[in-house]
Amino acid sequence: MKYLCLVYSDEKLLHSLPESPKDEECFAYATSVQNSGRMLAAEALQPIDTATTVRVRAGKTLLTDGPFAETKEQLAGFYLVEAKDLNEAIQLAAGIPAARVGSVEVRPVRQLEV
Amino acid sequence: MPACKARKLLNSQVTAETISALYQQESRRVLATLIRLLGDFELAEEALQEAFACALQQWPVDGLPEQPRAWLVSTGRFKAIDKIRQQHTQRKYQQQWLFEQDEDSEAFQADEANHQNWQDDELRLIFTCCHPALSTEAQIALTLREICGLTTEQIAKAFLTSPVTIAQRIVRAKNKIRDAAIPYEIPTPEQLPQRLDVVLKVIYLLFNEGYSQSSGDQLLCAELCAQAIRLGYLLLELQPDTETMGLLALLLLQESRRHARINPQGDLILLADQDRSLWDKALIQQGVQLVERSLTGRRIGPYALQAAIAALHAESPTAASTDWPQIVALYDVLYRFEASPVVLLNRAVAISMAQGPAVALPLLLALEQSGELSQYHLLDAALADIHHKLGLTQQARFYYQQALSKTSQQAEQRFLQKRLESLS
Known part of the structure; x- marks a missing residue:
């Protein structure tokens, strides 16, 4: 099964708390997941100041500056992993260093019915 | 033949x-x-x-x-x-x-x-139904439906909600189990303690639901308690640790008082006023043995401590001979595990029995001041009792009225009403 682990965190706190992970630690964890063969993709994201939201209405493309919703915690990165079941996915998610300061939402990937 | x-x-x-x-x-x-x-x-x-x-x-x-x-x-x-x-x-x-x-x-x-496989299948299912990725409500509803075999109507009745709500809750949980691939497995030894805590909590809530209702379907309530005890025994075989033992002991000791705690009119009878000859001796013996075993273990926790308190009550031949100082000491330890205002309330009541109402009054007033239990009728009831014991009838009346306004349970209301009437 594929699971998407969405890493959310208050951007202002992500790098400023004593327990905030450094890039080296994040990279080391990503490498370990990669080596276990369960990694499909993973990236860290630029802050929401850089976000653009796209909608198409009546054939017209509408753009908004900023994320699609104002929330307390913002999407900071993601892991797309291959796991046997939810327990294994949770274990992978719990290892993501940013989980110490933010939260990780684990979502199973849906197969499109085509 | x-x-x-x-x-x-x-x-x-x-x-x-x-x-x-x-x-x-x-x-x-x-x-x-x-x-x-x-x-x-x-x-x-x-x-x-x-x-x-x-x-x-x-x-x-x-x-x-x-x-x-x-x-x-x-x-x-x-x-x-x-x-x-x-x-x-x-x-x-x-x-x-x-x-x-x-x-x-x-x-x-x-x-x-293989007999072991049968048991393991039931355990697998328990751990699936009580998976921490499901909400507590869903865990309870699923456990009752899938493991205990109750109908959605019975579950709805036990939790005072509609069968539609329960059915939706169960369907949603089953969909999540399927779509998110929650596995059917007994957790690994390293995960077991954490996962076990969730299962123990579900069993505890299940039992309480059956035990705390004095009105309504008595057979259904007894069934909930019996199922909780059955699950407790099943878990004990998997993991005979102190908290599993403690929880099972607690349930057995509470269950032993089932027939003494409500009179034929459905009115509640306080522990001190119960006819102790109605207590189930066999259940007490099983419970006390488990408490003794659990207290020798290393991972002592809130269930084992609550069971130890229940055992002190169960072993006391009369209400007057209850070992209150020991109970106060156990509440002190319990508070270290579970720093909840309810534990403080129970501790204060035990102190009033061990050292007199005048010592307990300031503790209860401080609890009232904190506002944490402002909706909990048992704090008002305790304050009323203490004032009554101290001869402060007017304050006692005030607190009984407060307590009355905060409970919707009929048996509780009748009980408090009687207390209120006995003041004048």
Whole structure:
């Protein structure tokens, strides 16, 4: 099964708390997941100041500056992993260093019915 | 008696009632195994019903099979395989599963004779139903439906909500189990303590639901408590740690007082006023033994401590001879594990018994001041009792009225009303 682990965190706190992970630690964890063969993709994201939201209405493309919703915690990165079941996915998610300061939402990937 | 004659006698006794009794006794275990084998709740439930339908047809004619449970699983499994074969739009994973089924058919036969496997299937199902990725409400509803075999109507009644709400809750939880792939497995040793805590909490809530209701369907309440105790024993076999022992002991000791705590009119009777000859001695003995075993363990926690307190009450021949100083000491330790205002309230009540109401009054007033229990009628009731004992009738009246306004439970209301009337 594929699971998407969405890493959310208050951007202002992500790098400023004593327990905030450094890039080296994040990279080391990503490498370990990669080596276990369960990694499909993973990236860290630029802050929401850089976000653009796209909608198409009546054939017209509408753009908004900023994320699609104002929330307390913002999407900071993601892991797309291959796991046997939810327990294994949770274990992978719990290892993501940013989980110490933010939260990780684990979502199973849906197969499109085509 | 020759074997064949005994066998014949057995055959002649297979009636719809026999099968119905067997359904009561075995259907949940058969379901647990079918869920493991089929990997799908809905499919397993249909297979279970079909297997019993077959039994109703065949057993009165052919006699009871040697191992009815294994027969039911095997029949249910074949019915499910047939069903999937018949369906044109097969999902990919089911095709894969069918393939595996043909491969391991022999292993299956050998497997099902093993008693340990049956138990493990029930445990797997418990850990699935009580998976921490599900909400507490969903955990409880699923456990009652799938493991205890209660109907959605019964669950709704027990939790004072509508059957539709319960049904939706169960469907949503089952969908999540399927779509997010929550596995059917007993957690690994490293995960077990954490996962066990969730299961223990569900069992505890389940028991309380059955125990705290004094009105309503008494049979249903007794059933909830009995199921909670059964699950406690099942977990104890898996993991005989102090908290599992402690919880089971706590349930047994509370259950021992079932017939003494409510009078025939459905009114609550306080612990101090209960007829102790009505307490179930056998349950007390089992509970006390478990408490003693649990207190020698290393991982002592809130359940073992609460059980130890319940044991002190249970072992006291009269209310007056209760070892209150020891109970206060246990509440002190409990507070270290569970820094909750409810523990403080119970501790204050114990202190009033051990050292007198004047010592306890400031503790209760401080609790009231903190506002944490502002909606909890038992704090007002305790404040009323203490003021009454100190001869402060006016304050006692005020707090009884406060307590009355905060509970909607009829038996509680009648109890408080009586107390209020006894003041004048």
